[in-house]
Amino acid sequence: MSTRDSEMPLFRIGALVSIRHKPYASYRQHAGKRGTVREKQGRDPDAGQAWSVSIEGGGVITLFEDEMELIEVNFPNGRHDPVSGPSYYTSGYSNGAQVIDIVERLPFNRGAAIKYLARAGRKDDEIQDLRKAHWYIERELVRMGASL
Template identity: 35%
Template sequence: MTWTADDKVIVEKGEHAGKRGRVVSVNSGGLYPNYVKVYGSVVRYVWYRDNELKPVAKEAPAKVGDVINHPGHYTWLPNGLEVIDLTEHMNFNRGNAVKYLARAGRKSKATELEDLKKARWYIQREISRLEKA
């Protein structure tokens, strides 16, 4: 298989088997010949041989207005990332703060201020939690 940057993959072997990620870079020579660098959920910049990965089946393109699977106010990040791709690596308070910051003014101009206040509420809750520790 010839991989290119941003290909979606599943790790087939090793400690990260079954984890999904995206190809970050491909090495065809040098220190790691025929290796693919992957970043994704739980998989953090790890080199794999070509045969340790398999492609993720192509999903049908998201329909415009798919408010359940790919809501527009969460899918505007570059490289096809969605806000959940970031927040799933955070604790609940931090993830929710990022979620509300990311969607403020994108979901609805009418709720922009409310979203920013919600983000502030989660940030303050996280600060309080850390101060108690």
């Protein structure tokens, strides 16, 4: 998945990725292997952001975002960061995306509703989180002029 310049990228330095199959003969040997994102490379207007990736077993290749699948975001120093990546917003999602990566692309009320739905049952009171999500959804409906 490519990102626009104004969006926060899903891929970050230190992220663990899986390499998708590429039609190029020189890359076929890497399909399905894992790697670690090292640094940003150039940006192609059509293909998006390119990244330098260290491949398990040795070697470094350059891949575009649609040529990789995010497995997990690794935290600095190998430690969980409760400020920038609390576990109730980062664990259990198939593509490794943090909830903030999704909600920042949405209008406020919709993003807040998603945030509370995503963490329901993982932090504090599950019922309370679901009620908060419902409150933001109702607020968004009112903002749009819908009758309740």
